[in-house]
Amino acid sequence: MISINDLTFLIGSRALYDEANWHIKPGDRVGLIGANGTGKSTLLKIIVGEYAPSSGTISMSKDLKIGYLNQDLLSYDSHHSILHVAMEAFERQNQLHDEIEELLKKIETDYSEEVLNKLSDKQQEFEALDGYNIEYRANEILAGLGFSTQDQLRPLNTFSGGWRMRVMLAKILLQTPDILLLDEPTNHMDLPSIKWLETYLLTFEGAIVIVSHDRYFLDKVVNKTVESRKGKLTSYAGNYSFYLEEKALRGEIQKGEFKNQQAKIKQEERLIERFRAKASKAKMAQSRMKALDKMERVEDVDDDNPTVNFQFKFSKPSGRHVVTIEGATKSYPNVDILENAEGIIEKGDKIALIGANGKGKSTLLRIIAEAEGFTGRCETGHNVTTTFFAQHQLESLHLGNSILEELQAFAPKHTDTELRGILGCFLFTGDDVFKKIRVLSGGEKSRVALAKSLTTDSNFLILDEPTNHLDIQSVNILIQALQQYEGTFIAVSHDRYFLDNVANKIWFIEDKDIKEYPGTYAEYEEWNSKRPPAKPTDIPVRPDKEVKEVKKAIEQKQPAAPNTVQQLKKLNDQLKKIEVEVASFESDVKAVEAELADEAVYSDAGKLAEANKRYLAAKHKLDTAQNTWEDLASDIMELESK
DSSP states (O other): EEEEEEEEEETTTEEEEEEEEEEOOTTTTEEEEEOTTTSSHHHHHHHHTTTSSSSSEEETTTTTEEEEEGGGGGGOOOOSSSHHHHHHHHHHHHHHHHHHHHHHTTTTOOOOHHHHHHHHHHHHHHHTTTTHHHHHHHHHHHHHOOTTGGGGGGGGGGGGGGHHHHHHHHHHHHOOSSSSESTTTTTTTHHHOOOHHHHHHHHSSSEEEEOOOHHHHHHHHHHHEEOOOOOOOOEESSSSHHHHHHHHHHHHHHHHHHHHHHHHHHHHHHHHHHHTTTTHHHHHHHHHHHHHSSOOOOOOOOOOOOOOOOOOOOOOOOOOOOEEEEEEEEEETTTEEEEEEEEEEEEEEEEEEEEEEEESSSHHHHHHOOOOOEEEEEEEOOTOOEEEEEEEGGSOOOTTHHHHHHHHHTTTTOOOOHHHHHHHHHHHOGGGGGBGGGOOOHHEEEEEHHHHHHSSSSSSSEEEEETTTTOOHHHHHHHHHHHOOOOOEEEESOOOOHHHHHHHHHEEEEEEEEEEESSSSHHHHHHTTTTTOOOOOSOOOOOOOHHHHHHHHHOOOOOOOOOHHHHHHHHHHHHHHHHHHHHHHHHHHHHHHHHHTTTHHSHHHHHHHHHHHHHHHHHHHHHHHHHHHHHHHHHHHHHHHH
């Protein structure tokens, strides 16, 4: 499908890739991983032709259809609705739709055979391209990514960057490319949308290459892992967990080979040193020296998993109750967030605040941090000292400072040795600490801001999306740091691996109240999966043919006529027909519900996705038929009362 051969890509004198090789085959679902700065996003841009390689080749068929999602798409702007933007994916169908509309207008005055044949040809092609279902498909994808029916009619330029990125992802998915290149697709997504995307990608028939720092997402979606490291691309035949095990095994083998080779080299060097001065052995010594120079050296294994080796310090512990929330009510125009909500954060709580975007997670954090107005009471307890980390704090970093100077100014009680130790834990080693803030990437700035937060004399941390822009190594460091932290914290994050490793309580906002689950994220997920599913609301479902016919019959009801008896007979006949439909649809819903309860279905992501679609479709038909029945019954009662 795509063949990368001896790829070299230079940035100045530095080789980002040095004769790297990789072959992407049909059906591959690849996780492209590596530390920040190893060239993952650059490689995707080289594949799509945005960058030219310094040397080497990238081969692919001319008709290969590539769908490429990257962070640059955030700048795309449009005054059209997001449904319209998503449907721009159907270029040929949209063109045919416009041509058919023109021909239909033309046929009002021109009944020639030429116009009729053209119209027929266009309609046949439109139907062959599934043109009558493109709006349904766009609705379905956008709904899965978290957009309500009302949202889909709003202009794109009224949405924030994260939501715009979802629209662009929807557009790419609708193009059904042969291969998807996704650069951090889960950035700015909430947990429900990430889970939906996982299910969708598992049923995607083409190849996929994903750059992501979300370990759970990679484990669910990919069947191969490619690591970008030291200018090379190394393949592993499994998901991220398999990669970790296989890399550790390869590392042990390489360590053994390195030790054996070093022992052999030392032995050879001793022999050469002993015999090089003797005339009779000089030729042999010279020969051994040449062999030693030609020897292909085995590299020692680098430790890619640095550990946190500093202790958090705060001068005074907090009281038992860190935060008490009573009667909290908060709303925005047209959106109610909290209503008489209550919650208590106790000393030692490690809380993960989860939920869909728009449910008020960040609002609740700001209320707790006393940075948001509301009605009610939110009181911090005795001796509580708070640090609030949010993404906007990256903007408060002093661009003219070096990394070390930034921490020195913020934490003057710490020695330079302590600060260097902390920065080392966040992958700033050696002369890196003297880099100016202005030259750092978004991920590096996040690490600096996190390091600052963790040097504070605070016994309560409020963390809003601390894992954004962090690579997997940095997330692991943050996990270690918070596991050692003896204070209290509450964190919002969409990284499930992070949540599962730091939280001992789960908070979520439901029915405008703060709900609590007393356990880990994995335990919460298991508990939540057994809860009765919420009634699907605002999920666009393709209208079934029978429902269309029933609705059409109702819409075509004749206006009131003098013969009321005749009207009543007609409506009663329609009512009987609907009653039969309702009974049939109820049976369909029960059948799919039974299927959803089958372990063979709910334990298989692909089968579960298909069953969910059938359930939503069957439920929609039933709801529509019941509404129609109610309308008919109401009309009959009105006529009978006359």
